[in-house]
Amino acid sequence: MSTLHVLSHSPFGDDRLTSCLRVIGADDALLLSGDAAYALQPGTAPFAALQTRGLKLYVLAEDAQARAISVADWVEAIDYPAFVELSIHHDKVNSWL
16 A cells, blocks of 8 residues: 655654654655755755655655755656646555644
8 A cells, every 4th residue: 555645844843754754665655845845955864864765756846946946856846737646646645744
């Protein structure tokens, strides 16, 4: 059973990203939205944690663009219709509120 994990809070304000990475499974995916896109800033601990995991990682393109964050080639920038497709593709969606 696969899960799409959705994070929208900055990784610098709390431990949601760390908690998510502890439980994410091999068939799961992670979507960064809102301030969670800051996790993709090179040279930061969240960036390193995501880069070394080799997981299916997505970011909402407009959120990365709004925060002037370049999207690494190992991250897929998607739009809202693609977000809906991801939600349908996975068995569950877990929003880390």
